[in-house]
Amino acid sequence: MSEIALPKVDRVTVSKKDIIVSSLKNFTSSENVLSELDEIKPYETDALAAYKNLPLAVVLPENTKEVSEILKYCHQENIKVIPRGAGTGLSGGALPLNDAIILGLGKFNKILDIDFDNKCVVTQPGVTNLSITHAVKHKGYYYAPDPSSQLACSIGGNVAENSGGVHSLKYGTTTNNILGVEMVMMDGTICKLGGKTLDQEGYDLLGLICGSEGLLGVITEITVKILKNPQTVKAALIGFPTIEDGGNCVTDIISNGIVPAGMEIMDKALIDATEKFVHAGYPMDAEVLMIVELDGTKSEVDELFKKIKEIAEKNKSNSFKLSKSEKERLGFWSGRKAAFPACGAMAPDYYCMDGTIPRGKLSVILKEISRLSKKYNLAVANGFHAGDGNLHPLILFDGSDKEQLRRTEEFGAEILKACVRMGGALSGEHGIGIEKRELMCEAFNDIDIQQQLNIKKCLDEKNLLNPGKVYPILRKCAEEGRVHVHRGEEKFPDLPRF
Amino acid sequence: MFTEEKKNSQIFQDSNHLLPKSELEVSNIIKEAYKKKFPIDIHGANTKKFIGYNVQAAKSLDLSSINGIIEYLPEELYIKVKPGTLMEDVESALEKNNQELSFEPTDFGYIDNGISNKGTVGGCVACNFAGSRRFKSGSVRDFVLGFRGVNGKGDIIKSGGTVVKNVTGYDLSKLVSGSFGTLVALTEITLKISAKKPSQNTIVIYENDPKVISDLFQKVLSSSNEISGAVFIPDEPQNKKFDLNKSKAFKFNDLDQEGSFFALRVEGDKNSIKERIKDISNELDLKKFKTSNLDPHQSPLFWKSVNSLQLFSETKNNLLRAVVPPANCEKVMKDLKNKFKYFIDWSGSLFWIEVAGKDDDKLKEIKKMILQNNGYLTIIKKSEDFDFSEKIFTIDDTKLMISKKIKESFDPKGIFNPGKMYKDF
Numbered sequence: 001m002s003e004i005a006l007p008k009v010d011r012v013t014v015s016k017k018d019i020i021v022s023s024l025k026n027f028t029s030s031e032n033v034l035s036e037l038d039e040i041k042p043y044e045t046d047a048l049a050a051y052k053n054l055p056l057a058v059v060l061p062e063n064t065k066e067v068s069e070i071l072k073y074c075h076q077e078n079i080k081v082i083p084r085g086a087g088t089g090l091s092g093g094a095l096p097l098n099d100a101i102i103l104g105l106g107k108f109n110k111i112l113d114i115d116f117d118n119k120c121v122v123t124q125p126g127v128t129n130l131s132i133t134h135a136v137k138h139k140g141y142y143y144a145p146d147p148s149s150q151l152a153c154s155i156g157g158n159v160a161e162n163s164g165g166v167h168s169l170k171y172g173t174t175t176n177n178i179l180g181v182e183m184v185m186m187d188g189t190i191c192k193l194g195g196k197t198l199d200q201e202g203y204d205l206l207g208l209i210c211g212s213e214g215l216l217g218v219i220t221e222i223t224v225k226i227l228k229n230p231q232t233v234k235a236a237l238i239g240f241p242t243i244e245d246g247g248n249c250v251t252d253i254i255s256n257g258i259v260p261a262g263m264e265i266m267d268k269a270l271i272d273a274t275e276k277f278v279h280a281g282y283p284m285d286a287e288v289l290m291i292v293e294l295d296g297t298k299s300e301v302d303e304l305f306k307k308i309k310e311i312a313e314k315n316k317s318n319s320f321k322l323s324k325s326e327k328e329r330l331g332f333w334s335g336r337k338a339a340f341p342a343c344g345a346m347a348p349d350y351y352c353m354d355g356t357i358p359r360g361k362l363s364v365i366l367k368e369i370s371r372l373s374k375k376y377n378l379a380v381a382n383g384f385h386a387g388d389g390n391l392h393p394l395i396l397f398d399g400s401d402k403e404q405l406r407r408t409e410e411f412g413a414e415i416l417k418a419c420v421r422m423g424g425a426l427s428g429e430h431g432i433g434i435e436k437r438e439l440m441c442e443a444f445n446d447i448d449i450q451q452q453l454n455i456k457k458c459l460d461e462k463n464l465l466n467p468g469k470v471y472p473i474l475r476k477c478a479e480e481g482r483v484h485v486h487r488g489e490e491k492f493p494d495l496p497r498f
Numbered sequence: 499m500f501t502e503e504k505k506n507s508q509i510f511q512d513s514n515h516l517l518p519k520s521e522l523e524v525s526n527i528i529k530e531a532y533k534k535k536f537p538i539d540i541h542g543a544n545t546k547k548f549i550g551y552n553v554q555a556a557k558s559l560d561l562s563s564i565n566g567i568i569e570y571l572p573e574e575l576y577i578k579v580k581p582g583t584l585m586e587d588v589e590s591a592l593e594k595n596n597q598e599l600s601f602e603p604t605d606f607g608y609i610d611n612g613i614s615n616k617g618t619v620g621g622c623v624a625c626n627f628a629g630s631r632r633f634k635s636g637s638v639r640d641f642v643l644g645f646r647g648v649n650g651k652g653d654i655i656k657s658g659g660t661v662v663k664n665v666t667g668y669d670l671s672k673l674v675s676g677s678f679g680t681l682v683a684l685t686e687i688t689l690k691i692s693a694k695k696p697s698q699n700t701i702v703i704y705e706n707d708p709k710v711i712s713d714l715f716q717k718v719l720s721s722s723n724e725i726s727g728a729v730f731i732p733d734e735p736q737n738k739k740f741d742l743n744k745s746k747a748f749k750f751n752d753l754d755q756e757g758s759f760f761a762l763r764v765e766g767d768k769n770s771i772k773e774r775i776k777d778i779s780n781e782l783d784l785k786k787f788k789t790s791n792l793d794p795h796q797s798p799l800f801w802k803s804v805n806s807l808q809l810f811s812e813t814k815n816n817l818l819r820a821v822v823p824p825a826n827c828e829k830v831m832k833d834l835k836n837k838f839k840y841f842i843d844w845s846g847s848l849f850w851i852e853v854a855g856k857d858d859d860k861l862k863e864i865k866k867m868i869l870q871n872n873g874y875l876t877i878i879k880k881s882e883d884f885d886f887s888e889k890i891f892t893i894d895d896t897k898l899m900i901s902k903k904i905k906e907s908f909d910p911k912g913i914f915n916p917g918k919m920y921k922d923f
Binding site: 164172190204208230385389428452455457 | 571572573574575596597626628632633636637639640649653654655656657659660661662663664665666667668669670671672673675676677681692693694696716719720721722723724766767769770773774777821822823824825844847848872873874876891892893894896897900901903904905906907908919920
């Protein structure tokens with residue numbers, strides 16, 4: 001996309017590339033160290049593909065000892081390190097820096113222990129989210145957090161971003177579903193946080209690491225909780241004539257004490273796009289479509305759907321379709337799950353936003369997005385994890401048009417600022433990365449951010465691990481106050497700013 | 499500015515019991531303490547004061563006057579309160595909307611003086627002790643959506659917010675939960691709340707064999723019937739060292755058999771409870787056992803008794819809390835035998851153990867056994883005349899090193915509850 005400010009490139013490190021590459025080969029097999037352009041090119045971006053940058057080198061260690069030795073070396077030599085999982089992150093958290101090595105966890109791809117007695121799985125971080133469920137489903141278990149990219153995204157990346165998914169309304173996000181991790185700190189120290197027990201004593205370092213976007217340590221092993229499959233799962237498609245009616249229905253369902261396993265909302269633009277794409281059988285007369293999924297015992301699910309139908313009718317729903325089979329239920333979801341490719345088919349590019357709002361503000365934010373869509377003259381399609389107020393507007397644009405790019409970014413930033421104004425958050429599940437870094441000042445003041453930077457120093461005193469991510473580097477909500485940056489020339493350019 | 503500083507300094511000097519009424523006052527007091535490097539004992543209602551080492555601080559910062567519900571939005575499923583708000587007040591406000599705190603806060607009042615007292619929200623978050631629903635719903639830390647507080651320099655800081663999904667910077671709510679007031683003086687807490695299930699029943703199974711009990715716990719954890727509580731209450735050792743509380747704490751019309759028992763809770767609407775109980779009867783092969791059923795009137799009182807530790811009411815002995823992976827439950831039970839008074843919660847994971855006497859070796863032995871079973875152990879209450887050589891919290895060296903740095907990042911001069919959790923800081 002457009003230019004993004006990145007930490008100052010350390011020319012000395014760049015000039016020592018050959019030495020660094022050969023040193024890295026002391027810690028892992030030489031074929032695990034990539035440094036030629038054609039080898040490192042695939043790592044120049046993550047799923048926020050608009051931003052690209054080449055790393056100094058890529059190293060793909062095979063075990064914890066190798067990770068520890070590599071980090072210890074980089075710590076000693078002041079070399080920046082960017083940890084990377086499957087590269088499916090949407091906020092640019094794994095964007096390389098020219099003077100940094102990418103530490104890819106792709107070879108950490110084994111499930112180490114399936115412990116049905118303790119209802120947990122010990123896995124390496126490079127294993128995909130969905131493989132965990134695949135590994136335990138023969139005994140009727142599953143891993144609950146289900147980000148839409150679960151087929152490809154790694155569980156290590158899920159921990160880094162505290163990923164959620166459609167079912168986080170009832171089952172929580174990653175942080176509520178992990179029991180322990182093994183982590184290597186930037187200086188090479190290996191530590192175990194948690195284990196197979198519920199909770200851990202002392203400061204909840206596991207809770208701190210989850211969602212820290214690769215800034216505090218490199219995760220080399222994860223213990224996740226597994227759950228027994230629910231007895232009955234059903235979904236309903238409910239159409240509404242207006243945005244307000246759909247929004248009110250979400251609030252009313254929750255107010256009535258019902259906690260659906262998932263509750264999604266799609267606007268007209270997204271209904272049209274996905275229906276054309278996968279023919280999920282969505283009602284074309286609806287302005288807003290809701291997918292509600294319930295799980296539990298059969299009688300409970302049936303009883304609650306009766307209640308939901310009443311609530312929907314009170315909110316003027318114009319269609320209600322309950323799944324009669326597992327095939328039909330999956331069909332209901334097929335459209336929602338095809339939201340991204342469907343939008344991809346509508347425009348050369350799309351930009352997926354991720355913010356959170358209090359559920360009651362759903363119709364307000366949708367109206368605001370619609371106003372902004374006109375203001376910036378860019379089409380947008382909206383998909384929401386409505387149950388927990390997590391919105392994913394997809395802005396459609398043409399990336400080859402610089403002017404459209406600029407408008408798209410401004411449009412996105414305005415949506416997120418509106419989320420914060422309404423009492424929500426800048427990111428629900430994609431993380432801050434580089435994408436929303438400068439917007440952190442919308443949600444936090446200098447003191448808040450300074451406290452977070454002080455924590456960063458505890459685990460990575462030299463600021464070598466994934467620098468330039470999450471915390472603002474342009475506006476500097478840091479101890480020294482805001483710094484006006486004119487044409488990229490800043491004062492004290494060598495002063496480390498985290 | 500000068501007069502303000504003078505005033506703060508005066509307030510700080512005049513009293514050893516500092517009772518601020520606002521966040522700003524908290525901040526001013528801490529700024530003074532920071533300047534003078536004066537340690538302070540931060541607390542709420544003091545209902546859990548006996549947990550941890552004694553804090554060596556001449557001044558106490560009492561947050562109980564900063565109380566009240568700031569915002570309660572039932573439809574948004576959160577409540578924002580000041581730290582001194584009583585848990586009781588929060589629970590009764592939620593009750594009016596058929597809502598609750600799903601983590602079932604532990605009531606430490608009984609073990610202290612025989613009277614229920616859940617203390618304040620600030621205290622509950624600072625200690626992070628969740629009740630019987632833990633294995634299904636989560637701990638206190640899973641319900642803290644955000645907070646405001648004052649760090650050891652007197653800076654007002656915040657983290658998180660009011661929404662469930664929030665990945666904006668480090669999740670400091672987790673760090674603060676269970677930090678025993680050593681990182682932040684909390685001034686505002688937002689908790690996630692849940693809809694209360696319309697009804698509940700408890701099935702009681704009269705059984706004593708560790709293998710059978712352990713199997714029952716396993717079956718509960720493997721069930722898809724959303725069982726929301728599973729405990730084992732063994733008979734108390736007939737030993738002068740322990741008070742006999744079991745028959746008093748669990749006096750219910752339908753708990754009509756003598757001896758040790760296992761109990762599990764099912765919540766939901768009446769039909770789903772019926773359906774679940776039928777299914778559970780098959781899963782657990784209940785026809786093999788003597789059982790009884792606590793109806794929706796007795797069931798909540800039963801779990802209240804569990805979660806207020808009434809078995810150990812007014813104990814003068816040492817009370818330990820151990821958490822192990824559930825599959826190790828049987829081994830721990832076999833080791834404890836009938837030597838100690840104890841009960842098991844969290845479907846086989848959580849052991850509350852009462853240890854009589856002044857013998858440090860006995861405690862060391864239990865701790866060693868818990869560690870061998872991949873668990874951890876906390877000394878909750880110490881008998882008055884017992885000087886432990888054992889650490890109160892279990893921690894390894896690397897984690898201790900990180901924790902020390904984290905402590906310094908919030909409280910650089912170490913003035914908040916010094917020595918409360920670990921002797922070094």
